[in-house]
Each structure stands twice: as C-alpha cells, then as structure tokens.
Amino acid sequence: MSCKTPGHSPPAMIEIEQVWKAVDRRTVALSAERIPLDQAGDRMLAVAVRADTDLPPFDQSAMDGYALGSAPSGAPFKQVATLAAGHASRRTLRPGEAARVFTGARLPRGTFAIARQEDCTAKADVVRVGVACPHGAHVRQRGGIARAGAQILPAGCRLLPGVAGLLASCNAFEVSVLRRPKIEHLVTGDELARPGEKLRPGRIRDANGPLIQALLAALGLSTRRRRLSDSAAALRKAVVKSDADLLLISGGSGPGGRDHARAALEAAGFAVHCSSVNSRPGRPLIFASRGPRLAFGLPGNPLSHYVTFHGFVRRAIARMEGRPPPRLLSATLRGDPPDADDRRRSWFPARLTLGAGGAEARPLRWKHSGDLTPLAEANALILSSGEAPLRDGDRVAVLPAFDTLEAA
Amino acid sequence: MSCKTPGHSPPAMIEIEQVWKAVDRRTVALSAERIPLDQAGDRMLAVAVRADTDLPPFDQSAMDGYALGSAPSGAPFKQVATLAAGHASRRTLRPGEAARVFTGARLPRGTFAIARQEDCTAKADVVRVGVACPHGAHVRQRGGIARAGAQILPAGCRLLPGVAGLLASCNAFEVSVLRRPKIEHLVTGDELARPGEKLRPGRIRDANGPLIQALLAALGLSTRRRRLSDSAAALRKAVVKSDADLLLISGGSGPGGRDHARAALEAAGFAVHCSSVNSRPGRPLIFASRGPRLAFGLPGNPLSHYVTFHGFVRRAIARMEGRPPPRLLSATLRGDPPDADDRRRSWFPARLTLGAGGAEARPLRWKHSGDLTPLAEANALILSSGEAPLRDGDRVAVLPAFDTLEAA
Numbered sequence: 115m116s117c118k119t120p121g122h123s124p125p126a127m128i129e130i131e132q133v134w135k136a137v138d139r140r141t142v143a144l145s146a147e148r149i150p151l152d153q154a155g156d157r158m159l160a161v162a163v164r165a166d167t168d169l170p171p172f173d174q175s176a177m178d179g180y181a182l183g184s185a186p187s188g189a190p191f192k193q194v195a196t197l198a199a200g201h202a203s204r205r206t207l208r209p210g211e212a213a214r215v216f217t218g219a220r221l222p223r224g225t226f227a228i229a230r231q232e233d234c235t236a237k238a239d240v241v242r243v244g245v246a247c248p249h250g251a252h253v254r255q256r257g258g259i260a261r262a263g264a265q266i267l268p269a270g271c272r273l274l275p276g277v278a279g280l281l282a283s284c285n286a287f288e289v290s291v292l293r294r295p296k297i298e299h300l301v302t303g304d305e306l307a308r309p310g311e312k313l314r315p316g317r318i319r320d321a322n323g324p325l326i327q328a329l330l331a332a333l334g335l336s337t338r339r340r341r342l343s344d345s346a347a348a349l350r351k352a353v354v355k356s357d358a359d360l361l362l363i364s365g366g367s368g369p370g371g372r373d374h375a376r377a378a379l380e381a382a383g384f385a386v387h388c389s390s391v392n393s394r395p396g397r398p399l400i401f402a403s404r405g406p407r408l409a410f411g412l413p414g415n416p417l418s419h420y421v422t423f424h425g426f427v428r429r430a431i432a433r434m435e436g437r438p439p440p441r442l443l444s445a446t447l448r449g450d451p452p453d454a455d456d457r458r459r460s461w462f463p464a465r466l467t468l469g470a471g472g473a474e475a476r477p478l479r480w481k482h483s484g485d486l487t488p489l490a491e492a493n494a495l496i497l498s499s500g501e502a503p504l505r506d507g508d509r510v511a512v513l514p515a516f517d518t519l520e521a522a
Numbered sequence: 523m524s525c526k527t528p529g530h531s532p533p534a535m536i537e538i539e540q541v542w543k544a545v546d547r548r549t550v551a552l553s554a555e556r557i558p559l560d561q562a563g564d565r566m567l568a569v570a571v572r573a574d575t576d577l578p579p580f581d582q583s584a585m586d587g588y589a590l591g592s593a594p595s596g597a598p599f600k601q602v603a604t605l606a607a608g609h610a611s612r613r614t615l616r617p618g619e620a621a622r623v624f625t626g627a628r629l630p631r632g633t634f635a636i637a638r639q640e641d642c643t644a645k646a647d648v649v650r651v652g653v654a655c656p657h658g659a660h661v662r663q664r665g666g667i668a669r670a671g672a673q674i675l676p677a678g679c680r681l682l683p684g685v686a687g688l689l690a691s692c693n694a695f696e697v698s699v700l701r702r703p704k705i706e707h708l709v710t711g712d713e714l715a716r717p718g719e720k721l722r723p724g725r726i727r728d729a730n731g732p733l734i735q736a737l738l739a740a741l742g743l744s745t746r747r748r749r750l751s752d753s754a755a756a757l758r759k760a761v762v763k764s765d766a767d768l769l770l771i772s773g774g775s776g777p778g779g780r781d782h783a784r785a786a787l788e789a790a791g792f793a794v795h796c797s798s799v800n801s802r803p804g805r806p807l808i809f810a811s812r813g814p815r816l817a818f819g820l821p822g823n824p825l826s827h828y829v830t831f832h833g834f835v836r837r838a839i840a841r842m843e844g845r846p847p848p849r850l851l852s853a854t855l856r857g858d859p860p861d862a863d864d865r866r867r868s869w870f871p872a873r874l875t876l877g878a879g880g881a882e883a884r885p886l887r888w889k890h891s892g893d894l895t896p897l898a899e900a901n902a903l904i905l906s907s908g909e910a911p912l913r914d915g916d917r918v919a920v921l922p923a924f925d926t927l928e929a930a
Contacts, residue, residue: 151736152735156740170726171721171726176890198712199713199726200714200725201712201724218823218892219724259889259894267898274898274900274901275737275739276737278729278735279729279733280894282717282731282732283727283729284727285717287732305626306608310693315610316609317579319690323690324686324687324690325687327686328683328686332564415626416687468851468876470852472881481667482584485667486688487668487688489687490675490684516924
C-alpha cells in the first residue's frame with residue numbers, strides 16, 4: 115500500500131553514473147585568465163609555458179670545486195680566479211690554469227672539466243687534482259634542461275606547488291590558468307534560525323550553509339550565500355537574478371520546497387537533467403543547466419549535502435576548472451556499515467587510511483541521518499554497489515573527500 | 523685524497539631521524555585564538571566545543587509522513603494539523619488523531635509514533651495506516667545526539683570541512699583554534715635576478731623564493747620574503763630584526779653563504795641544533811631555535827629546498843600548529859630511481875598513486891640536481907634507507923607532499 119504526494123507523479127529515477135555522464139556532457143570549461151604566479155597554486159594551466167632563455171642560461175658548475183683549463187696530468191694547476199654563483203669572468207682558462215668555482219657558478223671559457231673539491235688539495239694558488247676528470251665532468255651545459263623557446267609545461271597541467279621554482283626560473287611570473295567558478299548558494303527554509311539568534315520553538319540552526327561554505331573553502335573556493343524563506347516567489351526571483359557559474363540551492367525541508375527549486379530553475383530557463391537519483395542519501399538531487407551555467411538542488415540535511423557535494427557537485431567544479439573528475443578508489447572495508455543490508459546504492463561516511471595492504475575504509479557510526487558527528491571525522495565516502503550487503507573485509511569503492519592521492 | 527674548505531672543521535653529521543627528534547623537542551605549540559567558523563577550515567581546535575542546546579533541540583520527525591496520536595489499529599486517523607520543519611504546534615495529539623509531518627518537523631505533544639508517507643493513504647482529512655508502528659518509530663528524540671553541555675568535539679582535533687555543519691548546529695560560529703605561525707623567508711644570493719629583470723651574465727632567477735611561497739601556500743600559509751645580498755652583515759641584521767615564529771633562510775650558493783646563516787643565527791641568540799645531516803640533498807641543513815622561535819637554514823637549489831621543506835620544515839610547522847607530524851607511508855617502488863646505487867640516505871621526487879595492491883611510487887626522471895622539471899609532477903618523496911640499492915618492486919618509505927591520506 116503506498117501513496118504519493120498528491121498531484122505529483124514521481125520523476126524517473128536515474129543511476130549515479132548517469133548523473134555523472136550528464137554533468138560531463140553539460141559542463142563547459144571556464145575561460146582563461148592571466149594571474150601572478152604566487153596566486154596560481156593548484157590552478158590548471160590554460161596556455162603552455164615556454165622557456166624564455168636556455169635552462170640553465172650558461173654552462174655552470176654542478177659542484178663546489180675547481181674548473182680546470184685542461185685534463186689533469188699529475189702536474190699542479192695554477193688557480194687564477196674564484197667564481198661564485200652570480201659572478202662572471204671574462205678570463206679564458208688556459209691549459210694548466212684552474213678557477214675555484216662554487217655550485218651554480220658560470221664557468222669561464224676554456225673550461226675542460228670540473229674537479230670536485232674533495233678530490234683536490236689546494237695551497238695558496240697551487241691546486242693538485244687527485245683523480246682523472248673526463249671532458250665535461252660536473253659541468254651542467256647551457257640549455258641542457260631546455261632550450262630557449264622549448265615547452266616547459268603543457269597546457270592542461272595542474273600547477274602543483276613544486277612547479278613554482280621552475281616557472282620562476284623561466285621568468286614566468288604570470289601564467290594563464292582557467293578561471294575558477296563564481297558560486298552562489300541559496301539556502302531556503304523557514305525553520306532556520308540566524309547565527310547567534312535564540313532558537314524559537316521548532317527552529318534549528320542552518321547547518322547546510324556553513325557546511326557548503328567549508329567544503330568549497332577546502333577547494334580554495336568562496337561562495338556568496340543568500341538565505342531565503344520557503345516562498346516559491348522569493349526563490350524564483352533569486353534564481354532569475356543570479357549570474358553565478360554554479361548555483362547551489364538548499365531546498366529546505368518544508369513541503370514542496372524541492373518542487374520550488376525545480377520550478378524556479380525552469381522558470382529561469384534552466385533545463386533539468388535529473389531530479390531523482392538512485393542514491394541514498396541524495397535521491398531528490400536536481401541537476402540543471404542553462405548554457406554554460408550549472409545548478410544543483412541539494413536535498414535534505416547536512417549529511418545529504420555532504421554526500422551530494424562530494425558525489426556530484428565536486429565533479430562539476432572539476433570539469434569547469436579543467437581538472438580530472440574525482441575518482442573512486444578501491445579499498446578494504448574495515449567493519450560493517452551501520453545498515454549494511456540495505457540494497458539501495460548508499461554512501462557511508464568513512465575514515466580512509468593507507469595500510470600495508472592498501473587503502474582501508476572504516477565506516478563511521480551515526481545515530482540517524484540527522485546526526486552530523488561522523489562528518490567531523492570523515493575523509494571519504496564508501497559507495498555501495500546496491501547488489502550485495504557490505505561486510506567487513508569486502509573490497510569497496512571509496513570516494514576520497516580530498517583529491518591529492520590518485521588511483522593508479 | 524681530500525681537502526676541506528680552509529679554516530673549517532666539518533660539523534658532526536647527524537641522521538634524519540635525529541633532526542626530527544630535535545624538531546619535536548624544540549617546537550612549542552602556538553597560542554590559541556578565537557576566529558569565525560568560516561575561517562577555521564583545517565585548523566586545530568584549542569578548546570573543546572560543547573552543545574549549546576540539546577541536539578536535536580526537540581523531538582522531530584525522521585521522515586515525511588504522519589505523526590499518530592495512538593498505535594494504528596486498523597481504524598482511520600483524523601488529520602488535525604500539517605507541520606513543516608520550522609513550525610511548532612501547541613496542539614496535543616489525541617488517540618485517533620494524526621498530523622501531517624515533514625522530515626525535521628517538531629512533533630506535537632502526544633505523538634505515539636510516525637508512520638511513513640509511503641505506508642499511508644490519505645483522502646481529505648482521513649488517514650489510513652497500512653503497517654504496524656511501534657512506539658517511537660521514526661522519531662528522533664530531543665537530545666538523542668547530545669545533551670546540552672555535552673562535549674561535541676575534543677580539544678586537539680582537526681577541523682575538517684565536514685565538521686562545519688555540526689558546529690553551526692551548536693551555534694559555535696566562533697571557535698578557539700591554535701594560531702598559525704608567522705613566517706619570514708630571507709633569500710640571500712648575489713646571483714639572483716629580480717622578477718622580470720633581464721638576466722646579466724652569470725645571473726639566474728630566484729626560484730627558491732617562489733617555491734617556498736608556493737609550498738607554504740599549499741598549507742594555507744603566507745610568508746614575508748626579503749631578498750638580501752650575500753653580505754654577512756645584512757643577513758645578521760635581518761635575523762636580529764625578525765620577529766617571526768619561523769625563520770627560513772635560503773643561503774644562496776655563494777662561498778661561505780652557509781656559514782653566514784649559522785653565524786647570523788648565533789649572533790641573534792639562536793642555538794644551532796644541527797648543520798650537517800645525512801640527507802641527500804639537504805646535507806648542510808641548519809636547524810636552530812631561540813625560545814619558541816625556530817629557524818631553518820635551507821641549503822642549495824630548489825630541489826634541495828623542496829626536500830628539506832617537506833622533510834623537516836613541514837614537521838616543525840605541524841608541531842607549532844598542534845598537528846600530527848607528516849608520516850612516511852610504505853609503497854611499492856615502480857621503476858629504478860635515477861641513481862639507485864648511491865648508499866647515502868637520499869630523497870627522490872616521485873609520483874605516488876594508489877593501486878589495487880596499495881600505494882605505488884614512481885621515481886621521476888631528472889637530468890641533474892639543477893633540473894626542476896620533476897617537481898612539476900612530484901606529489902611525494904621516496905626516502906632511501908641508505909642500506910641497499912633501491913630496485914623496482916621494493917617496498918620503500920614515501921613521504922607524501924600532501925597530508926590528507928594517513929597511514930593506517
């Protein structure tokens with residue numbers, strides 16, 4: 115025996131993977147912008163970087179030692195110069211002459227090879243070399259890493275922090291990267307008290323707003339948040355007015371609130387690609403687009419927001435920013451999920467760690483779907499297949515909440 | 523046959539693990555500060571958070587459905603109210619009465635249980651319940667997650683983004699967290715050209731400054747950078763003047779530059795705990811402290827900076843901020859490191875991924891220690907034991923460049 119909410123036939127339910135496909139199909143990479151290197155951390159490069167000069171820009175010493183004017187033959191060398199990094203000499207070394215050099219120093223013309231400091235004895239200006247030195251030993255050749263004009267980094271690569279030294283050495287103190295999305299978060303709900311306000315009967319604090327803000331902040335993104343009542347008109351007006359690349363709507367839990375979101379999006383010209391997903395929590399997720407603009411209707415409570423943010427919204431953000439989408443890892447389940455027998459596709463907040471045998475995921479306990487305590491500890495979500503109950507020791511699919519360690 | 527730099531006996535060389543112990547012993551956690559929740563992402567909590575009210579603050583519905591005034595007996599219920607989340611009713615349900623309720627709604631007094639929407643049929647104000655409902659079914663009890671005053675989060679925990687919803691629901695829109703360090707970076711070197719400046723003979727761009735800035739930015743930290751000549755007096759003055767919690771000195775590669783750093787630190791009252799480490803690269807690393815203030819002298823080129831930052835500086839920052847120190851993971855080596863036979867303790871830039879059999883580390887190729895291209899791709903460092911050459915397939919210790927996935 116079952117009854118539907120009067121006047122509504124349920125929308126067709128689609129699978130999680132179908133939502134991902136819809137997101138991939140509808141999401142357009144954002145435009146490029148030129149920004150200073152010191153603000154470019156973790157951005158995606160839009161235009162390849164080329165060497166502005168040979169790298170290194172001159173023959174340089176790879177060691178602290180002596181530049182020799184000829185091959186060591188047993189006879190002592192005469193030290194005629196000392197060359198630190200940053201200093202240049204016009205003198206050309208002649209056979210039998212040597213120059214004291216330090217790592218990175220520009221080598222004088224006529225250098226045959228470098229003898230390492232520990233292979234020499236020096237007294238006044240007489241240098242004796244105790245080893246044989248092949249031609250070019252310990253010399254870093256001009257252009258040996260890259261020739262001027264050669265591509266140093268391809269378009270489309272992620273600017274990890276380690277790249278900053280390389281870019282600086284190419285004088286690339288400005289780079290072209292993909293823009294980050296402008297995000298707006300509309301939070302609807304008559305039941306939500308303002309921060310600091312005394313709770314009136316039936317009211318609760320808005321937890322979804324701060325949660326989404328924190329999840330975006332962990333990606334280095336900010337958001338503009340607007341609080342709205344459960345009124346359909348107010349939501350429609352806010353959606354029409356928005357110029358965000360990505361619009362997130364927290365539907366509140368009032369009756370018909372979710373229909374408000376769908377109706378408001380459609381009234382503003384958005385095409386709704388899904389509004390019912392085989393995902394627990396997160397079934398009434400809305401995904402919509404209008405040209406390059408995307409919108410998600412995020413259902414329910416913070417647990418549901420956490421799941422739909424990581425499961426769906428992060429994918430759209432990654433695509434907009436030209437990044438690979440978040441990927442599922444394979445991990446060993448440690449412990450049973452709280453309701454392991456449910457056959458629906460389910461996400462379980464988990465603690466992901468790396469053990470000797472690979473990744474391990476421990477489901478976190480909670481009292482009910484309104485209990486936010488597991489999210490304090492979660493760094494991943496287990497995604498069940500919905501085919502068989504999950505049991506301790508199973509291999510399971512896990513979505514890390516951070517994207518720094520990739521699947522092989 | 524060997525010669526030392528004239529006039530200097532080499533400092534005693536200590537092991538990497540001894541440096542870690544010295545860092546742990548000398549590093550004092552920073553003081554606490556109260557900041558807004560929306561700026562507290564990833565900070566370490568200094569003072570436990572307690573619930574300001576019962577969580578949830580009232581008995582609430584866990585489902586969309588009907589609050590029943592008595593156990594279903596087959597007889598229909600009379601719907602007497604509709605209660606959305608955020609609304610409260612003074613009415614007490616009597617036996618045979620029901621109220622339409624939505625998830626999160628405050629339940630009226632007299633509620634026996636909730637019947638789920640899909641288990642009911644409703645027509646006008648007549649509700650029929652098709653299943654048995656035990657007392658309290660689908661009711662989230664007031665205080666069921668936490669009682670007012672109970673500890674929600676202990677001091678010392680890391681504020682992952684998922685915790686923001688929980689904190690907001692407790693009205694904890696301000697939190698006490700450990701302060702982040704004030705960092706100053708002194709970059710010395712006569713050979714360094716300014717950004718955009720045309721390279722004069724022998725000059726190179728400063729790559730260490732932007733690299734350290736980017737590595738700190740990846741930890742959410744900023745730094746004040748000062749460029750100095752290789753003059754001992756200028757460096758001493760800058761060290762004496764600094765009021766940073768953490769002072770980083772890039773010694774340049776000029777002759778005696780490293781001695782300048784040590785002398786400048788000692789002149790400013792710092793105790794030097796090490797200046798020679800069995801670490802390749804990074805051997806002439808300086809670690810010093812003066813009370814709670816720490817200083818590192820970072821040797822050599824950007825590769826060396828990358829290694830010593832991850833290997834040593836990050837540990838000090840973690841300790842200052844009350845975090846667990848970066849930990850080595852165990853991974854399977856995929857491919858031979860560039861100079862696998864060297865028996866010194868060595869760090870190799872690597873790409874760490876998670877395969878079916880666990881973590882895998884692929885050493886990145888480079889042409890010589892001045893080649894920064896592998897750092898563009900590196901997300902980890904392999905640390906050799908120095909005991910046996912590393913070979914493809916070996917289990918190796920790996921330090922991830924990011925700290926989001928922990929060892930089990």
